[in-house]
Amino acid sequence: MRVVNGRCMGDLLGHFTCFNTHGQSTVDYLIANERLFNQILYFRVSEFVSTFSDCHCKISWEILAKYQITETQSNNLHAAPVNFRWTEDSPLKFQQALLSPDNQQKISSFLINDSDCSSEDINKKAQDLCDIFLSAAKISLVTPKKNKKGSRPQKKWFDSDLFKMRKNVISLGKIYSRYPKDPVIKGRYYKYFRIYNKCRKVKYKQFINSMLQKLDTLRVENPKQYWKLINDIQDSKKRKLLFTN
Missing domain, CATH: 1.10.287 (Helix Hairpins)
Structure with missing residues (x-):
């Protein structure tokens, strides 16, 4: 078992948790095993508020949860009711x-x-x-029509590694927005953001180079597939322009 106080991002200095007439001390702890300790994103000791407690500070933490959704069959489910549009007539x-x-x-x-x-x-x-x-x-009566929104074009070079990195950056960004004055959280967020941005540019450059090499090879060996690939690239650019507009 490990004490999280003073060992996790957000409380590396080990802030006091108790304030009374005899002084200040740390008496409120968060204890976690080694496996759970690695999943804790941050730990924070809030400022003392007299209306919250007589002498104790609030402690809070955020855990990176990993779960798997399993599909279960249930006979108690009912179909959603049909909606109708009500007009003057x-x-x-x-x-x-x-x-x-x-x-x-x-x-x-x-x-x-x-x-x-x-x-x-x-x-x-x-x-x-x-x-x-x-x-x-x-x-x-008439049923309301569903709005069909165009989906964002899927980038072929944006693989699962980049998706996981972006997810971590977004999670750290949420923590940073809640505690913008914490230097440790700020430094960690911008560090991972720079790493993600650099990897994203490298992946995109590698994808472009592979496409150019493939075009050079197909132009001689398979002209039909060459022009098909050219048309696919042009269509993807058109879809991207339509989505941005």
């Missing part, structure tokens, strides 16, 4: 849809069928009434 159209022969037959069956007041019968009657309203709505 919707009331009249909805009433006319209720007067259709099919819905009139359902309404008559609903009114004639006399059942007991058990919970199963009440649930069935409620479901039948909802089906009548839903049937009329599907005939008379």
Whole structure:
């Protein structure tokens, strides 16, 4: 087991956690095993607030969590209800849809069928009434159209290593935005940002060089594949321009 106080980013100086009339000391600790200690992103001792505690400071930390989502089958899931757009002429159209022969037959069956007041019968009657309203709505009302947003073009040279590095930089950036005056957090953020930016430029340069070498080879050996690759590059540039505009 390890004491995190004074050993993790955000509290490398080991701030005091207790203030009283006898002086100041460190009496509030965070203890973690070696495996969990490596997952702690930062540890911070907040300033003493008299309304929070009589003599203790608040300690906080952030842990890098790794988890795996497993798909489970459940029979208790229900489909989301259908949404309809309600306009000025919707009331009249909805009433006319209720007067259709099919819905009139359902309404008559609903009114004639006399059942007991058990919970199963009440649930069935409620479901039948909802089906009548839903049937009329599907005939008379319009469902809202889903907005189809263009997806960002996937960069072929942006591999999984760069994705992980960018994820770490974003995570450190969030911590830095919360504690902008902490020199340790600031230094670590800009260090990883420079490493990520340098690797990103190297990966892009390697990708361009490989594409040029491939074009030189295909121009002689396979002209058809050469022009196909040229067209793919031009199409990717057009998609990028459309996305940025």
